[in-house]
Amino acid sequence: MATATFRIWRGDANEGKFVDYETEVSEGMVVLDAVHKIQAEQANDLAVRWNCKAGKCGSCSAEVNGNPKLMCMTRLNEIPLDAPVTVEPMHAFPLIKDLVTDVSWNFEVKKKIKPFNPRPADADDGTWRMAQEDIDRVQEFRKCIECYLCQDVCHVLREHDLHDKFIGPRFFVYAAALEMHPLDTENRLEELKNTDGIGYCNITKCCTKVCPEHITITDNAIIPLKERVVDQFYDPIKKLFRIFRPKQ
Amino acid sequence: MNHPELTLTDRRFGQTRRHDAWWLQPLAVFLGLSVFGLYSLWVVFQGDHYHHGPYLSPFYAPLLFDPAGHISGHSWLAGRPDWLPLWVPPSLLILWAPLGFRFTCYYYRGAYYKAFWADPPSCTVSEPRKEYRGEGSFPLIIQNVHRYFLYFALIFVVILAYDAWKALWFDNGNGGKSFGIGIGTLILTGNAILLGGYTLGCHSLRHLVGGIRDRLSGAPIRRTAYNCVSCLNRRHMLWAWMSLCWVGFSDVYVRLCSMGVLSDWRIL
Ligand code: SF4
Ligand code: SF4
Ligand code: FES
Ligand code: FES
Numbered sequence: 001m002a003t004a005t006f007r008i009w010r011g012d013a014n015e016g017k018f019v020d021y022e023t024e025v026s027e028g029m030v031v032l033d034a035v036h037k038i039q040a041e042q043a044n045d046l047a048v049r050w051n052c053k054a055g056k057c058g059s060c061s062a063e064v065n066g067n068p069k070l071m072c073m074t075r076l077n078e079i080p081l082d083a084p085v086t087v088e089p090m091h092a093f094p095l096i097k098d099l100v101t102d103v104s105w106n107f108e109v110k111k112k113i114k115p116f117n118p119r120p121a122d123a124d125d126g127t128w129r130m131a132q133e134d135i136d137r138v139q140e141f142r143k144c145i146e147c148y149l150c151q152d153v154c155h156v157l158r159e160h161d162l163h164d165k166f167i168g169p170r171f172f173v174y175a176a177a178l179e180m181h182p183l184d185t186e187n188r189l190e191e192l193k194n195t196d197g198i199g200y201c202n203i204t205k206c207c208t209k210v211c212p213e214h215i216t217i218t219d220n221a222i223i224p225l226k227e228r229v230v231d232q233f234y235d236p237i238k239k240l241f242r243i244f245r246p247k248q
Numbered sequence: 249m250n251h252p253e254l255t256l257t258d259r260r261f262g263q264t265r266r267h268d269a270w271w272l273q274p275l276a277v278f279l280g281l282s283v284f285g286l287y288s289l290w291v292v293f294q295g296d297h298y299h300h301g302p303y304l305s306p307f308y309a310p311l312l313f314d315p316a317g318h319i320s321g322h323s324w325l326a327g328r329p330d331w332l333p334l335w336v337p338p339s340l341l342i343l344w345a346p347l348g349f350r351f352t353c354y355y356y357r358g359a360y361y362k363a364f365w366a367d368p369p370s371c372t373v374s375e376p377r378k379e380y381r382g383e384g385s386f387p388l389i390i391q392n393v394h395r396y397f398l399y400f401a402l403i404f405v406v407i408l409a410y411d412a413w414k415a416l417w418f419d420n421g422n423g424g425k426s427f428g429i430g431i432g433t434l435i436l437t438g439n440a441i442l443l444g445g446y447t448l449g450c451h452s453l454r455h456l457v458g459g460i461r462d463r464l465s466g467a468p469i470r471r472t473a474y475n476c477v478s479c480l481n482r483r484h485m486l487w488a489w490m491s492l493c494w495v496g497f498s499d500v501y502v503r504l505c506s507m508g509v510l511s512d513w514r515i516l
Contacts (some may be wrong), residue, residue, distance in 0.1 A: 009256065018251040066372050086265045091256060092370075098466040131465035158379040159259065182463045199384020203358040206371035219451070221482065223354050227395075227455035234392040244481030 001026055004076065005084040006034055008046070012097045020084055025076055031064050032071035035087060035099070047098040055212055058147030062099050063088045064066040068210045081134075090152040103148050111169045113175055114191070118183040134182040140220060141177035143213040144170065150207035150217055156200045166197035169207035169217045176221035181230070189232045192225055201226075261376040262369065270370040277363035281356075284492055288347065291499060292339045297506040302415045303432040306439050307498075310407045312338050322414075329496040346404055349397035354451045355384075357391060377400050395452040402453075405444050412437040419512075429516040432501060439498045442491035447488050449480030 001024045010019045010028050020039045026189040032204055039046040048071075055073040062071050065079055065086055079085055122129045126142035150169040167175075175192060178184050191197045205218045205225075215221070231238050264405050291298075291307045298305040298322040313325045317338060323338075350356050358375065361367045368375050383391055415433040420426040447453070460472025465471070479488065504510040 003340040007251065016256070017504065018254045020251070063265065063372070065267050066373070083267065088256060088265070094339070095256070098395065131463075131470065132368055134463045134465050153371050155371075155375065156380065156382065158372070159368060159375050162380070180462050184462070193384075197382075197384060199389065200380070201381035202361045202367060202382055202388075203354050204371075205358055206368070209371060218358070219484075223451045223453060224459045227390075227452060229375060230392045230395065231455075231460065234389075235395065 002081070004034070004081040006038060006044075006146045007084040007086045008035070008038070008099070009088040010043075010046070010098055011095075013095050015097075016095075018086065018088070023161075025081065027074045027077075028104045029237060030072055031062075031069070031074040031076065031085070031087060032060050033116040034076065034085075035071060041224050047096070049100045052122055056145055058145035059070055059142045061147045061149050061152065063090060063152070068152045070147060070149070070212050073212060090148065092147065092154070092157040093148070105163055106146070106148055106151065106168075106170065111173065112191075112195075113167075113171060113178070114188050116178055116181065116184055117186040119185050128183055130182050137220070138180050139175045140215055141173045143215055146170065147212060149210045149212065153206040153210045154201075155204070155206065156197075162197065162200060165195075166200045169201070169222065171196070172201070173215060173217055174224060176225055179225065189225075189229055192234055193229045198222065198226055198229060259374045261366070261374055263374040264370075264372055266370075267371060270373055274370055276364075276365040277359045278381055280489070280492075281360060281363065284496060285497075288343065289497060292343055293337055295337045295339075297503045298339075298430065298511070299513065300502050300505040301430075301504045302418055303430075303436060303505070303512075304411050305502045306408055306411070306436070306443075306495050307343065307360065307499050308339050309404075309411050310342060310373065312341055314338070321413075345397065345400040348424040349401040349447075349493070350488070351392075352391050352394040353395070355485050359485075366471075394450075395456070398447070398450050398452045398456075401450075403446045405440065405447050408436075408443055409440040427516070428514055430512045430514045432505065432512050433500050435494075435498050439491075439494050442487065442494045445480055446484070446487040446491040448477060449482075449484045450477075451484070453477050454481050 003022050004025045005020050005022050007018045007020050012018055021042050023034055023037050023041070025034060032053065035046070035048050039048065048060070048074060050060040052059070053072045055070050058070070060071040062069065064071065064074050068090065071087070087099065089095055089101045091097045093103050093105065096102050100151045120127065121127060148170060151157055154169055157168050173186055175196070177184065179188050201222055203218055203223065207217045208219070211217055276348060288307065295315040298308040301321055304311060304320065304322045310324055311320065314320050314323045329492045335458045366376050367380070381388065383389060413434070415436045416427055416429065417425040418428040454474065456476045457477055458470050461467070461470070465473055501510070505512045
């Protein structure tokens with residue numbers, strides 16, 4: 001049986017180091033399998049978060065050879081095993097222990113986004129009518145599993161630590177799902193511009209590249225929101241238009 | 249084995265744990281855009297060999313007036329306006345529009361922020377500067393002007409399509425024009441098509457035709473337009489590069505024909 005070396009981060013918020021573990025690997029294994037094998041055989045106290053092993057719970061996010069990945073969906077035959085494989089926690093969030101980070105900042109951010117606010121019900125029984133083609137656009141955004149890999153890779157958070165000024169790609173996807181919803185009546189553009197920091201995104205698309213659900217984050221969520229912000233705040237002709245448009 | 253020399257917080261420029269050739273794509277973008285930028289600059293001020301028979305280099309379209317010593321048959325005005333300083337070449341008056349359109353294009357922005365400004369150099373690769381302003385404040389807030397460049401770019405697509413049409417009509421030697429197709433005709437037609445594919449896939453256009461609305465059902469024309477633009481938009485990067493390379497190639501072709509290095513092959 002073949003062996004491979006995994007260079008895993010061990011430590012907490014105060015101190016830590018990378019430690020090499022050599023372990024046997026076999027066909028069909030994913031990184032999370034190897035980490036579990038190391039945990040079972042060599043490092044019982046290795047902290048790793050996981051839940052579904054099926055790429056659906058978004059718990060096992062980490063960085064494998066520098067790339068933000070779900071460990072349970074990263075097959076060993078996709079990565080070179082002739083050199084040590086580095087496995088480290090996400091960089092954009094505070095470290096708890098080993099591969100586990102504290103992602104609770106994301107939960108707080110989500111609470112601040114204005115919730116879904118539908119128009120009055122269309123039918124007497126309190127239900128609404130929507131056309132499928134109107135909901136197609138936001139359906140893509142509903143695939144999000146909240147793994148926060150996009151938040152981790154985004155340089156605004158990862159490199160510049162602007163967590164208090166920028167909500168990150170995950171929450172632009174979330175805001176887009178609400179903002180473009182055919183039933184929603186809320187306007188979130190002012191927050192998107194002022195407190196959510198959509199202007200900090202420089203559309204470099206790293207978030208789109210890492211999304212395990214293949215959500216086209218930048219092109220389908222962020223840029224359309226940026227365009228709506230331009231409409232409302234930067235486009236002089238649109239502004240004139242609004243001044244002279246009769247009140248509805 | 250332990251590795252105390254490696255940390256999670258090392259943010260030196262270029263630091264990454266990636267093993268792949270992450271620098272390849274930004275390097276290719278850097279070289280591609282630099283070559284195109286320098287070539288455009290040279291073409292603008294060179295002012296010669298920009299036309300050949302019914303062909304006009306797309307760098308000179310629309311040709312407002314011919315530079316001194318040229319009669320191309322493509323110019324819109326009879327001559328250089330008197331108020332215009334002599335050093336200003338005709339292409340300088342028009343090229344700001346397509347160049348501004350590309351400069352503020354969402355795709356190119358993302359690409360050159362990485363390639364020219366290392367902001368970031370590539371995903372999960374550390375940057376050279378700590379401070380960061382993004383596009384939310386001056387100077388990059390100006391990028392929001394993109395939709396205005398789009399309006400001009402749409403006019404340019406029509407003009408270049410017209411030039412491709414004109415490239416079908418060759419002098420017949422009796423002072424008239426006769427229909428024909430040369431290699432140059434195909435090249436200029438390709439140029440108009442690629443530029444059309446790039447311009448019509450623009451994110452701002454996508455917003456304008458349908459993205460602005462939450463509901464497109466009940467608006468069949470809007471919906472079709474939105475779907476068409478979205479379809480081109482999915483390959484916007486590809487259109488961007490193909491049209492950029494082709495516009496350069498078209499100029500080189502017309503130039504070489506005009507210099508006599510190549511002779512244009514008539515198919516029809
Ligand atoms: S495209 Fe914007 S949100 Fe996505 S990683 Fe880049 S800067 Fe962050
Ligand atoms: S958008 Fe994609 S990468 Fe971001 S949290 Fe959702 S699933 Fe994960
Ligand atoms: S364990 Fe659930 S996504 Fe990996
Ligand atoms: S976004 Fe690329 S041309 Fe408008």
